[in-house]
Amino acid sequence: MPRDFDVIVAGLGAMGSAAAFHLARSGLKVLGLDRYHPPHEQGSSHGQTRIIREAYFEHPVYVPIVQRAYELWTALEQESGQQLFIQTGGLMIGPPKGVVVRGAHTSAELHGLKYEYLSAPEIRERFPALRPARGMAGILEPRAGVLFPERCIEAHLRLARSRGTALSFGEEMVGWQLAGERVRVRTAKAEYRADRLVISAGSWLQRLVPDLEVPVTVERQILFWFEPHERSVWQSDRCPIHLWEYSDGRFFYGFPALGHGVKLARHHQGAMVDPERVSREVKPHETAALRRVTRPLLAPLGRCVMSTVCLYTNMPDGHFLIDHHPACPQVLIVSPCSGHGFKFSSAIGEIVAGLVRTGQTRFDLELFRYRER
Numbered sequence: 610m611p612r613d614f615d616v617i618v619a620g621l622g623a624m625g626s627a628a629a630f631h632l633a634r635s636g637l638k639v640l641g642l643d644r645y646h647p648p649h650e651q652g653s654s655h656g657q658t659r660i661i662r663e664a665y666f667e668h669p670v671y672v673p674i675v676q677r678a679y680e681l682w683t684a685l686e687q688e689s690g691q692q693l694f695i696q697t698g699g700l701m702i703g704p705p706k707g708v709v710v711r712g713a714h715t716s717a718e719l720h721g722l723k724y725e726y727l728s729a730p731e732i733r734e735r736f737p738a739l740r741p742a743r744g745m746a747g748i749l750e751p752r753a754g755v756l757f758p759e760r761c762i763e764a765h766l767r768l769a770r771s772r773g774t775a776l777s778f779g780e781e782m783v784g785w786q787l788a789g790e791r792v793r794v795r796t797a798k799a800e801y802r803a804d805r806l807v808i809s810a811g812s813w814l815q816r817l818v819p820d821l822e823v824p825v826t827v828e829r830q831i832l833f834w835f836e837p838h839e840r841s842v843w844q845s846d847r848c849p850i851h852l853w854e855y856s857d858g859r860f861f862y863g864f865p866a867l868g869h870g871v872k873l874a875r876h877h878q879g880a881m882v883d884p885e886r887v888s889r890e891v892k893p894h895e896t897a898a899l900r901r902v903t904r905p906l907l908a909p910l911g912r913c914v915m916s917t918v919c920l921y922t923n924m925p926d927g928h929f930l931i932d933h934h935p936a937c938p939q940v941l942i943v944s945p946c947s948g949h950g951f952k953f954s955s956a957i958g959e960i961v962a963g964l965v966r967t968g969q970t971r972f973d974l975e976l977f978r979y980r981e982r
């Protein structure tokens with residue numbers, strides 16, 4: 610294994626695998642390190658499916674980035690020969706003045722996106738699996754759909770490797786320091802040097818930048834799969850992905866039945882944890898709590914067939930952190946994505962390659978800077 614690289618990427622999950630691919634594509638000599646064997650089930654990128662949506666309720670600034678991400682997912686599908694995405698449409702449901710419906714509406718209007726504004730009875734009639742309460746409304750966006758995260762990561766890594774990237778799994782970065790204009794990276798096995806270091810370690814970020822106080826928290830989240838009673842209403846041609854504000858500032862989301870059943874999860878409200886010590890066991894009372902929230906709003910579901918624990922890496926304002934280390938411009942921090950980053954990862958990989966090569970990107974990253982939040 611060579612010891613000298615243009616760029617080292619530490620962490621090869623959603624963000625790091627995409628970064629390695631785009632860096633390799635731009636002709637750089639890249640080393641990718643991961644403490645596990647990605648795609649794996651210890652971090653933030655497992656569980657078979659991820660939502661991609663365009664009318665972004667969190668902030669309109671995300672829309673151009675997700676639009677680029679769509680283009681890059683399509684290109685990756687073509688290059689990898691794998692299906693990575695299915696279009697199902699997406700419904701953002703909640704009180705008309707709540708953050709989800711109002712935010713999705715604002716983004717759709719501002720960016721001239723296609724959408725329909727539906728009342729609760731209209732949603733019930735068109736999508737019988739979804740049973741919004743009277744007074745709720747929905748923004749239906751046609752381009753939303755489902756990405757297959759493990760396949761996406763595998764495709765990025767495979768194609769990065771085919772372009773000459775050295776990938777080392779089961780090799781943890783334990784520290785780094787500047788060495789003149791360059792960066793020296795230590796792992797448990799070796800020492801490497803590079804012009805640039807990309808830290809995309811997800812929930813493990815803080816320990817890799819001990820000199821910074823990143824106000825990041827790691828949140829335990831549970832994904833559940835349920836057996837549908839009436840399978841036909843949950844098929845992807847009749848059931849879009851759906852994201853609900855079911856009470857003030859509380860959210861859950863769901864998918865059509867794909868493979869293992871109907872997948873549902875809450876968005877936030879999980880326990881804050883240490884990624885090294887998080888409990889991976891899902892207790893019956895946790896399944897019951899999810900059922901209590903979703904039962905009044907969905908067609909009946911049968912037994913829970915599967916569940917898994919996954920980690921959100923949150924910034925206090927719910928946005929991302931993509932920025933250079935304030936004292937070391939050779940080091941780029943790319944990870945905390947506050948539980949909604951996967952869809953963007955193809956574009957973030959390209960953004961990383963642009964920042965490493967030229968220091969530039971055409972996207973507005975102001976919201977994602979390292980600063981007081």
Ligand SMILES: Cc1cc2nc3c(=O)[nH]c(=O)nc-3n(C[C@H](O)[C@H](O)[C@H](O)COP(=O)(O)OP(=O)(O)OC[C@H]3O[C@@H](n4cnc5c(N)ncnc54)[C@H](O)[C@@H]3O)c2cc1C
Binds near residue numbers: 660950
């Ligand atoms: C339950 C759940 C549901 C979600 N749903 C959606 C959704 O529907 N749509 C959406 O867009 N987003 C969603 N997200 C968010 C999205 O999945 C994450 O934002 C994204 O996957 C984070 O990617 P990452 O690369 O930052 O982290 P990860 O994919 O976890 O990658 C970090 C990697 O760093 C490695 N690592 C850590 N420390 C070291 C070290 N010292 N040395 C080397 N390697 C190291 C880890 O092994 C890991 O592979 C969801 C997240 C969860 C948990």
